Amino acid sequence: MFKRRVSIVGGGIVGLAVADRLARRGAEVILFEKESRRAR
Ligand SMILES: Cc1cc2nc3c(=O)[nH]c(=O)nc-3n(C[C@H](O)[C@H](O)[C@H](O)COP(=O)(O)OP(=O)(O)OC[C@H]3O[C@@H](n4cnc5c(N)ncnc54)[C@H](O)[C@@H]3O)c2cc1C
Numbered sequence: 178m179f180k181r182r183v184s185i186v187g188g189g190i191v192g193l194a195v196a197d198r199l200a201r202r203g204a205e206v207i208l209f210e211k212e213s214r215r216a217r
Pocket of ligand 1 (some may be wrong): 186187188189190191192208210212
């Protein structure tokens with residue numbers, strides 16, 4: 178069984194929510210955010 182690897186572009190509320198959901202389901206998530214801080 179391989180571990181799913183997912184890349185998400187954008188650390189806004191949607192990107193963070195999707196990253197959280199996928200990580201909780203066991204995926205390896207890489208989040209790309211162009212700004213130095215995440216969504217507030
Ligand atoms: C002035 C204003 C006021 C608002 N007020 C409200 C409110 O009161 N209540 C409400 O519910 N909604 C409000 N909204 C709407 C809300 O901000 C958006 O619906 C919500 O932020 C969308 O989330 P998102 O994750 O899709 O996009 P965004 O929040 O825009 O996040 C996208 C992220 O992707 C990053 N990004 C973009 N391009 C790249 C790239 N090439 N590589 C890496 N990272 C990248 C950006 O830096 C950003 O962090 C407001 C919007 C604005 C503009």
